[in-house]
Amino acid sequence: MPPKWKRAAAMETAGGDAAPPPQQQRRNKSSAANKGKKGGASGGGGGGRWPPVKPKKDLQVNRLKGTHLLTVPNFFTSAEAKAFVDIAENIGFTHHGSLGPLKGEAYRDNDRISVTDPLLAQTIWESGINKIFEDISISGKVATSLNPNIRLYRYTEGQRFGRHIDESVDLGDGSRTLYTLLIYLSGKGSAKESSGQALVGGETVFYDHRGGVVAEVAPVQGLALLHLHGAKCMLHEARVVKKNIKYVLRSDVVFA
Numbered sequence: 001m002p003p004k005w006k007r008a009a010a011m012e013t014a015g016g017d018a019a020p021p022p023q024q025q026r027r028n029k030s031s032a033a034n035k036g037k038k039g040g041a042s043g044g045g046g047g048g049r050w051p052p053v054k055p056k057k058d059l060q061v062n063r064l065k066g067t068h069l070l071t072v073p074n075f076f077t078s079a080e081a082k083a084f085v086d087i088a089e090n091i092g093f094t095h096h097g098s099l100g101p102l103k104g105e106a107y108r109d110n111d112r113i114s115v116t117d118p119l120l121a122q123t124i125w126e127s128g129i130n131k132i133f134e135d136i137s138i139s140g141k142v143a144t145s146l147n148p149n150i151r152l153y154r155y156t157e158g159q160r161f162g163r164h165i166d167e168s169v170d171l172g173d174g175s176r177t178l179y180t181l182l183i184y185l186s187g188k189g190s191a192k193e194s195s196g197q198a199l200v201g202g203e204t205v206f207y208d209h210r211g212g213v214v215a216e217v218a219p220v221q222g223l224a225l226l227h228l229h230g231a232k233c234m235l236h237e238a239r240v241v242k243k244n245i246k247y248v249l250r251s252d253v254v255f256a
Contacts, residue, residue: 049087049091050084050087050117050120051080051083051084051087052080052123053076053080053124053127054077054080055126055127055128056074056075056127059072059074059075059128059131059132060072060073060074064214064215064217065214065215067206067215067227067234068227069206069214069215069217069225069227069234070132070224070225070226071217071223071224071225071226072128072132072223072224072225072226073220073223074223075127075183075222075223076183076185076221076222076224077222078189078190078191078221078222080222081183081184081185081186081190081221082185082190084152084185084247084249085186085247088152088154091113092113093111093112093113093154094112094113095109095110095111095112096110096111096112097109106161106163107160107161108162108164109158109160110153110154110155110159110160110161110238111153111154111155111156111159112152112153114149114150114151115149115150115151116149117148117150118148120148120150121145121146121147121150121251122146124146124181124183124251125145125146129146129181129224129253130143132226133179133253138178138255141176141178141256142256143178143179143253143254143255144254144255145253145254146251146252146253146254147169147171147177147251147252147253147254149252150249150250150251151249151251152185152248152249152250153246153247153248153249153250154245154246154247155202155238155241155246155247156241156245157242157243157244157245158240158241159240159241160202160238160239160240160241161237161238163235164235164236164237165233165234165235165236166229166230166252167229167230167233168230168231168233169252171254173256174256175255176230176254176255176256177230177252177253177255178228178229178230178252178253178254178255179228179252179253179255180226180227180229180233180253181224181225181226181251181253182204182225182248182249182250183222183223183224183225183248184219184220184221184222184223184246184248185221185222185247185248186199186219186221186244186245186246187202187220187221187223187246188218188219188221189221190221192244197244198243198244199219199241199243199244199245199246200241200243200244201239201241201242201243201246202218202219202238202239202240202241202242202246203216203217203218203219204219204225204236204237204238204239205236205237205239206227206234207234207235207236207237209235211235219246219248226253229252
């Protein structure tokens with residue numbers, strides 16, 4: 001949990017909405033969370049709109065600095081990542097903000113699409129995430145699937161997401177989200193990099209309970225980042241994008 005001097009840091013739910021710290025949740029619901037549930041493109045079922053994601057073999061899983069932070073290079077191919085970006089831009093993003101630290105919420109400024117799509121979640125899960133979690137259990141629970149709530153984020157120049165934690169969500173029937181999944185759709189290795197349109201900034205940075213940097217993950221196209229959320233979530237932020245556009249796909253690993 002964040003230290004007391006970080007009480008203004010908000011939590012992000014598995015629905016991708018900023019919510020106040022636990023002590024404030026008992027008193028009132030976050031207006032930003034309520035707005036977030038309404039904002040952004042949403043809908044059920046993929047309807048064939050999303051690009052195919054091929055199963056990946058021999059994935060390289062890296063554990064960062066002895067923590068529960070995992071990175072998986074080339075989880076999406078460059079073509080897959082670009083296809084998601086193109087479709088997302090065609091759908092259209094909705095701006096997603098917050099009330100800010102003075103109101104008990106992390107600073108947030110980005111654009112978002114949110115869809116409920118069990119088929120897309122299953123496709124991404126079976127393309128290799130399931131194999132990563134074959135030997136991981138938490139309090140007797142094992143990973144079973146991805147949260148069907150898929151979010152796509154866009155950060156343009158000057159946008160960022162301040163220090164916060166991601167909240168675990170009870171999905172019912174004994175299922176609960178316990179890991180965040182981020183897949184960078186732009187960044188180092190993209191075709192735009194060679195054309196002088198490289199992404200600058202937008203790193204995901206994790207902090208310990210004293211505020212020291214534990215890990216800094218720069219966006220690399222196709223890279224998957226997985227980290228514990230809920231009670232054991234590390235304080236983290238998405239640093240400001242200094243040049244060009246950062247795109248990210250977000251879901252959550254469900255345990256039961």
